[in-house]
Amino acid sequence: MSIRLEQVNYLYSPGTAYEKAALRDVSLEIGHGEFVGVIGHTGSGKSTLIQHFNGLIRPTSGHVYYNDEDIWADGYDRQQLRFHVGLVFQYPEYQLFESDVLADVCFGPKNQGLSQEEQRERAIRSLQQVGVREKYYKKSPFELSGGQKRRVAIAGVLAMEPDVLVLDEPTAGLDPKGRDDILHQIAKLQADRGITVILVSHSMDDVARYVGRLIVMNDGEKAFDDEPRKVFSHIRELESMGLAAPQMTYVLQALKEHGFAVDVTAGTVEEARDTILQALQQRGKAGEAAAASDRKA
Numbered sequence: 001m002s003i004r005l006e007q008v009n010y011l012y013s014p015g016t017a018y019e020k021a022a023l024r025d026v027s028l029e030i031g032h033g034e035f036v037g038v039i040g041h042t043g044s045g046k047s048t049l050i051q052h053f054n055g056l057i058r059p060t061s062g063h064v065y066y067n068d069e070d071i072w073a074d075g076y077d078r079q080q081l082r083f084h085v086g087l088v089f090q091y092p093e094y095q096l097f098e099s100d101v102l103a104d105v106c107f108g109p110k111n112q113g114l115s116q117e118e119q120r121e122r123a124i125r126s127l128q129q130v131g132v133r134e135k136y137y138k139k140s141p142f143e144l145s146g147g148q149k150r151r152v153a154i155a156g157v158l159a160m161e162p163d164v165l166v167l168d169e170p171t172a173g174l175d176p177k178g179r180d181d182i183l184h185q186i187a188k189l190q191a192d193r194g195i196t197v198i199l200v201s202h203s204m205d206d207v208a209r210y211v212g213r214l215i216v217m218n219d220g221e222k223a224f225d226d227e228p229r230k231v232f233s234h235i236r237e238l239e240s241m242g243l244a245a246p247q248m249t250y251v252l253q254a255l256k257e258h259g260f261a262v263d264v265t266a267g268t269v270e271e272a273r274d275t276i277l278q279a280l281q282q283r284g285k286a287g288e289a290a291a292a293s294d295r296k297a
Helices: 048-052 080-086 101-111 116-129 146-158 178-194 205-211 228-232 235-240 248-257 269-296
Strands: 002-012 020-031 035-039 061-066 083-089 164-168 194-199 213-218 221-226
Touching: 020 048, 020 194, 020 221, 020 228, 035 205, 048 164, 048 194, 080 083, 083 146, 101 116, 101 146, 101 235, 116 146, 116 178, 146 164, 146 178, 164 178, 178 194, 178 221, 194 205, 205 228, 213 228, 221 228, 228 235, 248 269
Parallel strands: 035 194, 035 213, 083 164, 164 194
Antiparallel strands: 002 020, 002 061, 213 221
């Protein structure tokens, strides 16, 4: 299963004085089971890009394929597509509207034609997967905190059992603990269910910890598409786009400038720890060798 874009362009307000190119000749393919990050500054085109994945937006030109089928071909069932490619918006209140949490999460399975028993089973399973406790099931979703609303919105999409889960800034506005909790749950879901996850963020530190592939958008174009460690090696280019590399990358760069033999492309905190420890050991051995040489002299 895959999503493929071929030379996709998208214009807002075409033919008017307000015409703006949001996407410019974007081509990419995302395969089944990938955990992909999409990052870029405000206005870079990342949110416009992901709305093409399930047909919420039609490209001005170019083609979008799901499992090698053009989703804008005559007769293509885009409603069914949205059961397979689920999108969680940045602001979860846009997706929450039922009287209580359980009813809200049942909405998608209900539209899929499932029985009430199946709807409830899927809803409860999805709520448990995102860490929403039973005491919240009969509460209005609008009584919940921002983090809980996001969990319920994610559960509502998961209950449809999509093959692809697309999340637009799922941690925006959350405190550090809430952000870590949400991202940990998403990573666990991806590992447990083997689904494709596409995570949109403006934080390099967030995506650095979880994704296996990173797409950087800049001014409507795909600037980078590679492993995170390779993308982070382009610090100056990222900064020119209004982005920053993860903090650990700056620490490693500073250590290298001070003569430590560290790997500045370390992609995780664990890798950064290991390369720093190795560099310290090398520095210690070199110091011991120099001291021994001085004693002999």
